[in-house]
Amino acid sequence: MSWDISGNVLIACNCDYGCPCNFNALPTHGDCEGGWIWSIDKGSVDGVDLKGRSVAVFADWPKAIHMGGGKAGGYFDDGADDKQVKALTKVLRGEIGGPWAMFINTYELDGPHSAHFEIDVNDFASTAVVTGVAELELQAIRNPVSGNEVHPEMVLPEGIIVKRAGLGASKVFRVHGDVTYDHSGKYAAFGAFAYSG
Numbered sequence: 001m002s003w004d005i006s007g008n009v010l011i012a013c014n015c016d017y018g019c020p021c022n023f024n025a026l027p028t029h030g031d032c033e034g035g036w037i038w039s040i041d042k043g044s045v046d047g048v049d050l051k052g053r054s055v056a057v058f059a060d061w062p063k064a065i066h067m068g069g070g071k072a073g074g075y076f077d078d079g080a081d082d083k084q085v086k087a088l089t090k091v092l093r094g095e096i097g098g099p100w101a102m103f104i105n106t107y108e109l110d111g112p113h114s115a116h117f118e119i120d121v122n123d124f125a126s127t128a129v130v131t132g133v134a135e136l137e138l139q140a141i142r143n144p145v146s147g148n149e150v151h152p153e154m155v156l157p158e159g160i161i162v163k164r165a166g167l168g169a170s171k172v173f174r175v176h177g178d179v180t181y182d183h184s185g186k187y188a189a190f191g192a193f194a195y196s197g
Contacts, residue, residue: 003096005043005050006194008121009161010128011036012136012173014183021065022154032061032070033181036099036161037128037136038193039119045087045096053080054117055088056130057100059107060179070107073178075130077117088112097197099160110178124151124168126190133177138168138188154189165191 013019013034015027035058040050059065059072074092076085090096092112094104116131124140140149152167159165170188175181 001046001096002197003043003045004194004196005040005045005091005098006192007039007041007043008190009036009038009193010119010121010126010136010138010188010190011161011165012138012170012183012188013186014181015187017141017169017187018152018154018167019187019189022156022159026064031063032059032065033175033179033183034187035059035134035136035175037117037119037130037134039117039121045090048083048087050084050087053077053084053088054119055092055112056115056117056134057092057103057109058134058175058177058179059103060181061106065103065106068106071110071179072103072107073110073133074112075115075117075133075177076112078114079117080114085114098195102160113177121190123166123190124149130177134175135172136170136188137172138190139171141167141169162189162191162193165189 054077061070076088094101
């Protein structure tokens, strides 16, 4: 099976700004409750074009991700045709590789399910809605003394999700699907992704 997909990913969780997990440290509060929304700009899986499709995973781990024991819900956008549904299901179940192949060993995945996605990738003002499942609005972090916006970036040469990302805060981050939480005002990030296998 050959595959190659790229696009943009929005990220949010319950950690403080920056998220220690990015640096192989333990999560801020000892557990991890977070999600990823991938918007595919181009690419295919086994010859099936996935341009314009989206997927998301929202998960809840009792400790750090690598310690396992989590539960998660997977979603693909409802605009997918039958062939795309099969390809996106393989993606979310970790059958082709990429970050999902690592994650699938750390949680029990419910789904994947069909859902309506509305995504606006706009750096620190990015937004996403997975109807009936999640809402995410990003904003810039503010300096606690001056109140001025700050715009940090993160470079991860060995990054699994992204190699480079803008670091922000979640103005809104609510999940009410297979897992449920509200971590508005915590860590959020955005960046380009490119995976292949």
